[in-house]
Amino acid sequence: MENELIKKIYTDIDRFIGTQSNCCKKGCAYCCHQQIEVMNVEKEVINEFITSELSDQTKEIIKENLNVWLDYFDSNTPDNKTLDGNDVFKDFGSKAAKDGLKCPFLIDNLCSIYEMRPMTCRVHIVESEPEFCNKNKLRDSTPNSFHTRLKIVNFLRSKSELRIEPLPYTVKHLFLPDRQLKPIEKNGNRIDHYK
Numbered sequence: 433m434e435n436e437l438i439k440k441i442y443t444d445i446d447r448f449i450g451t452q453s454n455c456c457k458k459g460c461a462y463c464c465h466q467q468i469e470v471m472n473v474e475k476e477v478i479n480e481f482i483t484s485e486l487s488d489q490t491k492e493i494i495k496e497n498l499n500v501w502l503d504y505f506d507s508n509t510p511d512n513k514t515l516d517g518n519d520v521f522k523d524f525g526s527k528a529a530k531d532g533l534k535c536p537f538l539i540d541n542l543c544s545i546y547e548m549r550p551m552t553c554r555v556h557i558v559e560s561e562p563e564f565c566n567k568n569k570l571r572d573s574t575p576n577s578f579h580t581r582l583k584i585v586n587f588l589r590s591k592s593e594l595r596i597e598p599l600p601y602t603v604k605h606l607f608l609p610d611r612q613l614k615p616i617e618k619n620g621n622r623i624d625h626y627k
């Protein structure tokens with residue numbers, strides 16, 4: 433799928449979100465303390481952005497954060513099997529949200545890849561009470577946001593096979609090329625787990 437299409441979708445989402453009532457503000461980042469999934473079709477634009485736009489200093493911080501994230505992931509997922517969708521997106525996702533696991537790209541409460549953050553982050557807004565996002569990291573976004581996300585997923589699904597993976601899996605090779613990742617079953621990262 434063309435990267436230009438993904439970038440256009442990102443721009444369209446931003447435009448749409450700009451028309452929606454919400455209380456989300458720069459520096460408010462409770463929602464960045466949970467597992468974030470990325471679609472395979474977003475991988476290239478995110479990696480490109482990291483490679484060409486981030487400073488060495490920022491990359492070094494992300495690398496440290498990524499190691500922390502992967503240590504936590506490795507300690508909180510089964511060791512004796514190839515991971516499936518339930519292990520990664522349900523069990524681990526719940527644990528990560530409960531413990532408030534920080535996204536590796538969050539630096540000083542700001543997103544270091546804001547311009548090219550994944551769709552799941554882009555489309556997520558709530559209307560009031562940011563503190564509720566702290567109490568429940570898996571708080572639902574507004575119905576309009578939810579439906580928009582679903583519409584985009586369905587559109588992209590009509591164009592190519594969609595898979596998801598945790599954001600750190602998408603970028604690991606850029607920061608920690610020698611670190612091993614626990615394998616996830618081929619069918620374990622189907623888009624069905626996206627809801």
Ligand code: SF4
Pocket residue numbers: 455456457460461462463464556557558561562565566
């Ligand atoms: S979703 Fe919640 S935590 Fe995230 S920016 Fe909006 S109010 Fe803040």
Ligand code: SF4
Pocket residue numbers: 463464465468535536537538539542543544545546549550553
């Ligand atoms: S990618 Fe950025 S917006 Fe998304 S969770 Fe990470 S820090 Fe937050």
